[in-house]
Every structure is written in C-alpha cells, then in structure tokens.
Amino acid sequence: MASTVAPSAGLRLAAWAPLLAVAPTVVLLVVFFAWPVGGLLVNSLFDGGFNTAAYIRLVEAPVYRVALGNTLMIAGLVTALSIVMAYPLAYLMASTSRTMAQLLLFVVLLPFWTSALVRTTAWIVLLQRNGVVNDLLLGTGLVDQPVAFVYNLSGVLIGMTHVLMPFVVLPLYAAFRGFDRTLAQAAEGLGARPPSVFLRIVAPLTAPGVVAGGLIVFMNAIGYYITPALMGGPGQLMIAQLISYNIQENLDWAMAAALAIVLLATTLALFWVFQRFFGVDRLFGSSGLGSGGGGPIGGRHGGGRWALVVAGLAVGVFLIAPILVVFPMSLGKSPFLAFPPDEYSFRWFINFFETRKWLRALGNSLEVAVMAVTAATVLGTLAAIGLSRLGGRLRSVLESVVILPLIVPVIVLAVALYYAFAPLGLIGTTYGLALGHTLLALPFVVITVRAALKGFDPNLELAARGLGAAWPTIFRRIMLPAIWPGMAAGAVFAFIVSFDDVVVALFITNIRSRTLPKLMFEGIAHQIDPTIVAIAALLILVSLLVLLLNLVLTRSGRR
Amino acid sequence: MVHRLTLTVATAALLAATAGPAPASAQELVFSSWGGAYQDAIRQAWLEPFMDATGIEVLEDTGPETAKVRAMVETSTVSWDVVTGGGATLMRGVGLDLFEPITPEMVDQSHLYEGARSAWGVPSEIFSTVFAFNTETFPASGAQPQTWADFWDVETFPGQRSVYDRPQTVLEAALLADGVALDDLYAVLSTSEGQDRAFAKLAELKPHVSVWWRSGAQPVQALASGEAVMALGWNGRFQAGLDNDLPLQMVWDGAIAQVGFFMIVKGAPNQDAAVQFLNYVAQPEAQSRFHQFIKYGPTTPQAWAFIPESEWALLPSSPQNIERSVFLDIEWWAENDSALMERYAAFLQN
Numbered sequence: 001m002a003s004t005v006a007p008s009a010g011l012r013l014a015a016w017a018p019l020l021a022v023a024p025t026v027v028l029l030v031v032f033f034a035w036p037v038g039g040l041l042v043n044s045l046f047d048g049g050f051n052t053a054a055y056i057r058l059v060e061a062p063v064y065r066v067a068l069g070n071t072l073m074i075a076g077l078v079t080a081l082s083i084v085m086a087y088p089l090a091y092l093m094a095s096t097s098r099t100m101a102q103l104l105l106f107v108v109l110l111p112f113w114t115s116a117l118v119r120t121t122a123w124i125v126l127l128q129r130n131g132v133v134n135d136l137l138l139g140t141g142l143v144d145q146p147v148a149f150v151y152n153l154s155g156v157l158i159g160m161t162h163v164l165m166p167f168v169v170l171p172l173y174a175a176f177r178g179f180d181r182t183l184a185q186a187a188e189g190l191g192a193r194p195p196s197v198f199l200r201i202v203a204p205l206t207a208p209g210v211v212a213g214g215l216i217v218f219m220n221a222i223g224y225y226i227t228p229a230l231m232g233g234p235g236q237l238m239i240a241q242l243i244s245y246n247i248q249e250n251l252d253w254a255m256a257a258a259l260a261i262v263l264l265a266t267t268l269a270l271f272w273v274f275q276r277f278f279g280v281d282r283l284f285g286s287s288g289l290g291s292g293g294g295g296p297i298g299g300r301h302g303g304g305r306w307a308l309v310v311a312g313l314a315v316g317v318f319l320i321a322p323i324l325v326v327f328p329m330s331l332g333k334s335p336f337l338a339f340p341p342d343e344y345s346f347r348w349f350i351n352f353f354e355t356r357k358w359l360r361a362l363g364n365s366l367e368v369a370v371m372a373v374t375a376a377t378v379l380g381t382l383a384a385i386g387l388s389r390l391g392g393r394l395r396s397v398l399e400s401v402v403i404l405p406l407i408v409p410v411i412v413l414a415v416a417l418y419y420a421f422a423p424l425g426l427i428g429t430t431y432g433l434a435l436g437h438t439l440l441a442l443p444f445v446v447i448t449v450r451a452a453l454k455g456f457d458p459n460l461e462l463a464a465r466g467l468g469a470a471w472p473t474i475f476r477r478i479m480l481p482a483i484w485p486g487m488a489a490g491a492v493f494a495f496i497v498s499f500d501d502v503v504v505a506l507f508i509t510n511i512r513s514r515t516l517p518k519l520m521f522e523g524i525a526h527q528i529d530p531t532i533v534a535i536a537a538l539l540i541l542v543s544l545l546v547l548l549l550n551l552v553l554t555r556s557g558r559r
Numbered sequence: 560m561v562h563r564l565t566l567t568v569a570t571a572a573l574l575a576a577t578a579g580p581a582p583a584s585a586q587e588l589v590f591s592s593w594g595g596a597y598q599d600a601i602r603q604a605w606l607e608p609f610m611d612a613t614g615i616e617v618l619e620d621t622g623p624e625t626a627k628v629r630a631m632v633e634t635s636t637v638s639w640d641v642v643t644g645g646g647a648t649l650m651r652g653v654g655l656d657l658f659e660p661i662t663p664e665m666v667d668q669s670h671l672y673e674g675a676r677s678a679w680g681v682p683s684e685i686f687s688t689v690f691a692f693n694t695e696t697f698p699a700s701g702a703q704p705q706t707w708a709d710f711w712d713v714e715t716f717p718g719q720r721s722v723y724d725r726p727q728t729v730l731e732a733a734l735l736a737d738g739v740a741l742d743d744l745y746a747v748l749s750t751s752e753g754q755d756r757a758f759a760k761l762a763e764l765k766p767h768v769s770v771w772w773r774s775g776a777q778p779v780q781a782l783a784s785g786e787a788v789m790a791l792g793w794n795g796r797f798q799a800g801l802d803n804d805l806p807l808q809m810v811w812d813g814a815i816a817q818v819g820f821f822m823i824v825k826g827a828p829n830q831d832a833a834v835q836f837l838n839y840v841a842q843p844e845a846q847s848r849f850h851q852f853i854k855y856g857p858t859t860p861q862a863w864a865f866i867p868e869s870e871w872a873l874l875p876s877s878p879q880n881i882e883r884s885v886f887l888d889i890e891w892w893a894e895n896d897s898a899l900m901e902r903y904a905a906f907l908q909n
Contacts, residue, residue, distance in 0.1 A: 063905040234907030422634035523595015
C-alpha cells in the first residue's frame with residue numbers, strides 16, 4: 001500500500017505511509033486475533049465474577065509449575081540445538097555450488113512434506129528399543145544395551161529440533177549469502193584463528209538471522225504439544241498439553257485461560273528481558289538477511305572448513321534420516337508400521353488414489369495454503385517495511401502485537417476463531433481457514449522481512465528519491481531485491497504453517513473443507529492409518545521431481 | 560404411556576421401512592463422529608441400513624470435539640444432530656448443558672445393560688480396557704499372565720509395561736491388582752486412603768513402564784515393536800493387532816467396560832430424525848450388527864440372541880466377559896477427574 005502512495009503527496013502523507021503499511025496487518029490481528037482471543041480468555045476467567053479457583057489451583061497443584069519449567073527448558077534447549085546445528089548447514093549451503101545449495105535447501109524443507117504424525121512415527125521406528133539405530137549400535141558393539149532414545153527428554157529434543165531447525169537455517173542461509181566473503185578471508189590473512197573469526201566476524205554478521213530464527217523456534221517450541229506427547233515421556237509434560245487438555249477434554253476453560261495467561265506473561269517477560277539485556281535491537285542493527293554480495297562464500301579455509309562441511313553434512317543426514325524410512329514403511333503391508341516391513345505391497349498408495357477423501361483433503365490443503373501464503377506475504381512485508389520506519393514506543397508495541405500469534409497456543413486461537421467466524425458464516429469454509437492461517441503466518445513473514453530490512457541501506461532509498469525516482473520504482477528496483485530473501489523465507493514459513501496445521505482446521509473446517517492434516521489426525525485415538533505414510537512418500541517424491549525439473553531447466557537455461 | 564409411545568416410534572420406523580421408496584421431501588440428519596475405522600463401522604452397521612429403512616438422508620461430518628460442540632451451542636450455529644463420545648465427553652457436555660435429555664418417551668433404554676444407560680445419550684457400544692501380553696515372551700507352554708496382579712508381577716513376568724498416561728482405568732487396574740474386589744472398586748477409590756493405595760501400587764510398577772501411552776494405537780505398537788511385553792489398552796486396538804497376526808493375547812479378567820454414546824446436540828436442527836436414529840441404534844438386532852465391523856460389544860443383552868457364540872470370547876459385553884468386568888463409573892470420574900489428573904501428572908513427573 002505504501003508503494004502506491006504518490007511521491008507528490010508530499011511530506012505529510014509520507015509520514016503517514018508507514019502507519020498505512022502496518023495498518024492492514026494490525027487491523028487484521030486486532031479484529032480476528034486480539035479481540036476474539038482476549039474475549040475468550042477474559043470471559044473464561046470472569047465467568048460469574050472473577051474466577052480465582054483456577055489461579056489457586058495453578059499455584060497449589062505442583063504439576064503446573066513443573067510443566068511451565070519443562071516448557072521453558074525444552075524450548076530453550078531446542079532453540080540452542082537448532083542454532084548450533086543450523087550454522088554448519090547454512091554455511092555449507094552458502095559456500096557450495098548453486099545446485100548443491102538447492103539440494104540442501106530441499107533437504108531442509110523435507111520434514112514439512114510429512115505430517116507431524118508421520119515424522120514422529122518415523123523417528124520412533126528409527127530410535128525405539130528394537131529400532132534401526134539401536135540395531136546398528138548393538139551390531140557394531142558400540143553399546144551392549146539398547147539406548148533409550150525415545151519416550152524421554154532426548155526423544156522430545158530430537159523430534160522438535162528436527163522440525164524447528166529449518167526456521168533458523170533459512171534466515172541464517174540468507175545472512176551467509178549476504179556476507180562479504182572477503183571479510184573472513186582478510187581476517188584469516190591477518191592471522192586470525194577460526195574461533196576468533198567466528199566470534200568477531202561471522203557471529204555478529206549473522207546475528208540478525210539467528211535472532212530472527214531463534215525467536216521463531218523458541219516461540220513455536222513453547223506451544224508444541226503433539227511431538228512431545230508422542231516422542232517424550234510423562235516427564236516432558238508441557239504447558240500447551242495442559243491447555244489443550246483443559247480446552248478440549250476437561251472443558252475447564254477458566255483453567256485453560258489461566259494457564260494461557262501465565263504462559264503469555266512468562267513469554268512476553270522473557271521477550272522483553274531478552275530485548276533489554278541482550279539488545280535485540282542492537283543485534284538487529286547490523287546487516288542481516290540482505291542480498292548483499294551474494295555468491296558462494298569461503299574458499300580455502302583449510303582444516304576448519306572440512307570440519308564444518310562434515311558437520312553440515314551430518315546435520316543434513318539428521319534431517320533426512322526419518323524421511324528415508326518413510327519410503328520402505330509406506331510399502332509395508334501391515335497396518336502396524338514396521339521397519340523394515342515384513343511384506344511389501346502398494347495397498348496404502350492404492351488406498352490414497354481410490355479413496356476420494358484423501359485427494360480432496362490434499363486439494364483443500366493446497367487451496368488454503370495458497371491463499372494464506374499470498375495474504376501473509378503481502379501483508380507481512382508491508383507491515384515489516386512500515387514497522388522499520390516507525391520509531392520508539394509505537395514500534396515496540398506494534399511489534400509485540402504482531403508477534404502475539406506466535407505465543408498464544410494455537411488451540412486458544414482455534415476456539416476463539418470459531419466464536420468470531422460463526423456469526424460471519426465462515427465456519428466450514430476454506431476462506432475461514434485461510435484467514436486463520438494468515439494470522440498464524442503473519443509473524444513469520446514480519447520477522448524474516450524485518451531481519452532482511454536491517455541489511456537494507458536507507459541511503460540507497462534517499463539517493464533514489466533525490467534522483468527523482470517514484471516510490472513504486474524505488475520499491476521494485478531497490479528495496480525488493482534487498483528484502484527478497486527475507487520475503488521468500490517468510491513465504492516458505494507461511495506455507496509450512498498452513499500446510500502442517502491441525503488444530504485450527506479441527507475447529508474451522510467440516511467434512512467438505514477438511515485439510516490433509518485434519519484427515520490424518522481423524523481416528524488417531526484409535527489407529528494410525530498407514531495411508532498417511534504413503535501420502536508423505538508421494539509428497540516427497542513430487543517435491544523431489546519439482547526440484548529436479550528446476551535444476552534441469554536452470555541448467556539448460558544457462559547454456 | 561411409555562410403551563405406547565415407543566411402540567408408535569417402532570411402528571413408524573416399520574411403516575417407513577415397508578412403505579417402499581423414500582418420499583421425495585427426504586428428511587436429513589447430520590451425524591458427526593471420530594472418522595477412521597470407527598466411523599466406517601458405524602456407517603456400515605447403522606447409518607446405511609437406517610437410510611434404507613427410513614429414507615432419511617444421513618450426512619456425515621467428523622471431529623465432534625466437545626469444545627466445538629460448546630462453541631456451536633453458544634453461538635447458536637448448531638449444524639450437528641447426533642455426535643458420539645465416551646463417558647467422560649458425555650458427562651462434561653452434560654455439565655455445560657450441551658446435549659438434549661433422552662427421556663424414556665424418546666428412547667426406551669430399559670432393555671440395555673444397567674451400567675450403560677444414560678439420561679443424556681444412547682449407549683451405542685461397549686468396549687473394554689484390558690491388558691494384552693506378547694505370546695512369544697510368555698508362550699502357552701509356560702506361565703501366562705491371567706490377572707491384573709500378574710500385570711504388576713514383574714518377578715514372574717519380567718519385561719517392560721505400557722500404561723495409559725491418564726488416571727482413568729489405570730487406578731482401577733491398580734486397585735484390582737492390589738486385591739480389591741470388582742464390586743468394592745469405587746467404594747475404595749472414593750476414599751483418600753483408597754486413592755493413596757492406588758497410587759502406591761502404581762508406584763511399584765512405574766520403574767517398569769517404558770511407554771506411557773497417549774493414543775490408542777501406541778500400546779499395540781509397543782507390543783509389536785518389543786518396546787513392552789505387556790500393555791494396558793483398548794480391546795478394539797489389540798483386536799486389530801490380532802487380526803494382523805501380531806503375537807498377543809488379551810486378558811479379560813478384571814476388564815473395565817466403557818460405553819460409547821450417541822448424543823443429540825442441544826438445539827439440533829433435525830431432532831425428530833435424531834430420535835428415530837437413536838431408537839434404531841438401540842434395537843437388539845441393530846446392536847448385534849456392530850461387532851461384524853469392529854470388535855465392540857452390544858449394549859443390550861438381548862442382542863446376544865443374534866450373535867453366534869463363537870464370537871463371544873472376544874467381545875467386551877458377552878455373557879462370559881461381562882461378569883468378570885466392571886463398568887467405568889463415569890459420574891464418579893466426572894467429579895474426580897480434574898484433581899486426579901493433576902495428581903497423576905505430578906506423580907509421573909518424579
């Protein structure tokens with residue numbers, strides 16, 4: 001919207017332009033997020049006077065404190081692991097050839113082509129007592145007792161890091177791409193050793209990307225409950241599980257509201273403390289997700305480089321391992337997923353193509369994702385540009401509003417959206433769901449584009465304006481190329497959020513508009529239908545084909 | 560009066576069944592359940608025959624979360640007539656006034672099992688929480704576990720266990736393992752000493768539990784993969800394992816019988832059709848059909864006349880199994896679930 005403001009409108013309008021750019025996102029979030037969610041929480045807590053019972057139980061029953069502690073600890077560990085593992089992989093992606101980088105990008109995004117159910121099932125098949133990994137370890141004599149990888153803390157960390165790490169890898173990859181390669185070389189030339197090159201040059205320059213990604217991972221991890229429930233043990237009970245239990249099963253919405261408010265307050269407090277003491281703004285201040293110099297970085301860095309490459313490849317293997325199991329598993333005959341299967345058959349693939357509901361659900365999923373990605377990318381980019389031009393307190397407040405959908409547990413949003421959508425007739429429609437997903441996806445786009453804008457030099461814009469360029473031209477020729485990687489990462493995240501969502505779909509869709517993940521979770525209390533593994537295998541194959549086609553086309557295009 | 564009305568409904572159903580093709584202005588009914596094999600079975604056993612018999616068109620939906628039912632009722636956008644749920648769901652919904660009462664005039668439940676009847680829903684099937692063991696670990700040639708006490712006996716039957724991550728049915732099993740008689744179960748569980756006793760018994764087993772399961776498929780998967788050698792779980796899931804040649808055997812002694820219910824949502828748009836459907840489902844003949852599609856038992860003893868005796872061993876409410884079972888007391892759980900869930904979750908943390 002800001003881009004359509006005519007340059008002749010003069011200074012007065014220019015001052016309003018950032019607000020106009022932020023407005024659609026803020027209005028959307030206030031009308032369909034803050035208002036319904038706030039209403040739900042307040043109503044639940046004030047049902048018949050202020051309901052103190054929930055808070056008293058929260059304090060008195062030890063389980064809630066434990067769960068809050070678990071939640072923060074697990075989210076923190078997952079964030080740290082994601083960052084540590086993302087560095088070598090992102091570096092590898094940025095320093096290798098274009099083809100290899102595309103391949104690695106494909107690997108990074110692979111987990112999202114499988115539903116949470118398939119991913120966790122595949123991990124369990126790999127890691128359980130009689131699983132592939134334990135067989136290998138026992139067979140090579142590395143251990144003499146099976147290692148308990150799943151149904152405990154390590155299970156939760158593995159499962160969650162696997163699916164959340166890409167949120168750091170992409171911004172970090174973009175940061176590495178914008179990295180001036182000569183800096184590291186110069187430092188090395190001047191005799192700096194690898195640790196100090198990393199600390200003094202790589203870390204500060206990639207910080208905005210890491211902070212953006214780490215923030216997304218942490219906020220996301222706090223609200224996770226399906227992966228911890230399936231791959232962890234009871235010792236890893238997280239607060240989102242308790243919120244969802246109180247909303248869906250116990251129907252004690254006062255308790256759920258109390259828990260959600262405590263979680264919200266804790267997260268916001270952490271967010272602000274982090275901002276104050278570690279200076280997110282200062283970190284954001286240096287160059288980040290920009291397009292920068294582009295091109296592969298690095299060169300002859302000697303032994304350190306090889307260690308990095310090996311580490312990067314190891315992380316790639318970690319990402320791909322459960323996906324590799326999916327193919328043989330999908331060909332198993334027994335409905336009890338085993339690896340390797342005892343007997344092979346195509347029955348689950350046949351089931352997918354013969355039962356109309358699966359194809360229809362896939363169609364719904366894609367339709368919703370396209371709408372949500374488009375809306376979130378356009379609105380989120382505008383909002384990020386607007387935010388970057390606002391100053392001081394107003395910006396912090398608006399930034400917090402924009403980030404809210406990340407923190408509020410999805411189940412709370414899902415229920416609140418039902419109440420907001422029902423009078424509008426949006427229940428059961430793909431539009432309603434797409435709107436819900438847009439709300440969920442907006443923070444991702446805003447965060448990644450904001451990080452990219454940090455690397456954008458405002459002097460360029462001033463120069464262009466001084467030379468008489470109109471806003472649309474400035475946006476298209478100067479700003480867009482700079483923030484394009486951030487937008488792309490945001491759009492990918494938006495797609496992931498939409499394509500993987502179960503909870504909002506559960507409340508907003510019906511049998512005709514239901515999406516693939518919703519259908520996959522149907523009957524899950526009773527059984528896992530192996531058709532979902534076949535679908536995961538098909539989606540991976542299709543995306544692999546698209547990648548190969550892309551590689552072939554770009555290659556022939558170059559000739 | 561009661562009987563006359565029921566008769567009228569039955570006659571109407573009969574007339575509709577014999578009246579030939581359905582009238583053009585067909586009535587509708589929207590039915591929502593949990594999808595998967597369960598809803599497939601309902602469709603084959605009841606929805607399709609009901610459509611044929613009455614001409615009422617049944618539209619299906621899925622995912623009848625009580626939270627969603629609540630949102631529908633509170634926003635006056637009820638689009639479901641009949642929803643399904645277990646005892647806990649039923650009682651929570653009743654507490655929030657989400658379901659229409661089912662009076663004897665609407666559906667006669669007098670011929671159903673006493674422990675299954677409800678004033679707010681029609682019991683559709685009976686399933687059981689039992690335990691199953693791996694028959695390769697404990698083959699028939701040696702000692703095999705027969706009771707909950709054996710499930711707890713890790714000396715005689717060594718190996719990991721898999722147990723539900725909720726207190727429902729687990730506390731019952733713990734007390735049964737500790738020697739409480741079936742008839743005294745809820746009297747003991749109602750006292751705080753009884754609850755302490757159940758948790759103490761559970762603490763004995765805790766070090767030997769490898770998987771605290773959350774979804775019904777997990778205990779079977781745990782047995783199949785060797786993660787556990789004995790698992791507490793739902794008979795229908797173990798049955799699916801048996802049907803796929805998994806080496807396991809169920810133990811019915813001390814089975815905890817649970818009831819699936821069909822409820823009419825408050826303010827449902829097609830209440831007449833819903834009442835007709837619930838009446839249809841409660842008939843002994845219809846009840847005798849469900850087990851052909853999924854191994855759950857009928858809710859009326861009269862249905863056994865239509866079920867071959869060879870099927871009885873694996874059905875929860877069969878004469879031989881029901882007498883060693885206890886019905887889960889859903890009203891007791893409705894009162895105690897929140898507190899016990901908190902205690903159970905805290906117990907599992909340490």
